[in-house]
Amino acid sequence: MLTEQLSRLRRRRGLPATALGARTGIDTSAIYAFEHGRRDPRASTAQTWARGLGARLLVVDTHGRASAAETASLIRNALVHADRNAAVQALLQFVNNLRASDILAVAALTVDEPEPYTEGWSWAIAGIVEQETAARDIPTPPWASETVGDPDSRWSPWAPELADLVDVDQVPEPLRRRGVYIEAGELVSA
Template sequence: MVIAEQLTQLRRRRGIAATALGARTGIDTSAIYAFEHGRRDPRASTATAWANGLGARLLVVDTSGRASAAEALTLIRLELAQNDRNAATQVLLQLANSLHASDPLAVAALTVDEPTERLDGWSWAVAGIVEDESDRRGLPIPAWVTNTAGVPDAAWSPWAAELADLVDVDQVPEPLRRRGVLIESGELASA
């Protein structure tokens, strides 16, 4: 997600009017709206002032070029549009691997943005993977993850439906199982 989108979401969550933000920061209200609607990109100094006016800080986090959870769902949608469920599954498993291999700050950066894609099963799996890794690391669980409930009785698997019967449910991490996703922890570890 681009910085203007993140700052816009933060401004709205905090209930701060663009005019009030402009008064706090010296950024012209029309410029704030232009940034928020994608008509202009803020310079680093403007984005820093904008963030400070919202009580936030800009931070550069090394994610080693890994796809975020939100980006992974977009990639999954693209693979499914090509009727390539195997490639979509690989994207899902790569997300698990990326989160596991990242330091805690990078995990937070890769999971903070709410995905725009809503793909039954796949969204549940991504949320479960993020919750499992965040919980394992003692990191806060993003609100979008908590709000992605899944369907506990779905018995959904990224592999062919007939293979779901072969999954040892006792080996499925609880955040996945609770959402009705059947992926064993060993599958996630070997991603």
């Protein structure tokens, strides 16, 4: 996960691995080996790599809560096993995770882009991330902002036919804009 984040940051900055190597003293072949999962960097190497990108490594206590990427994986696994209820529970638990976390933990839980699985679920996760980061007045991660959805789809995690029963005025805007029809009250933990 760490090397994936550093690799994404390097690519976002448009910095070739050779330039990063020259800047940090890390051999270019080692950078490629780290980025392709053939080797794991030592902590000191990862810190040097991050500094070379103008970033810092930070340990954030998330209290073991599932991130957006981990939640997407839980949802995918539940749906593969035809357990839509478990998928919905994972989505709702993710909302609870974010709401129970401090600002740094919210940032840590939302920074990694989930692997897309199905459009509605991906849209829901992105909408929840946008809603909860905005509520904390912290930047929404680019992956969530770029997950636009389809406002005409009227998708519901419970069942497609239930979307027509949703009070549209009660759907948070980041979800409604993506075509995800979940009322705000359904996102509140009991």
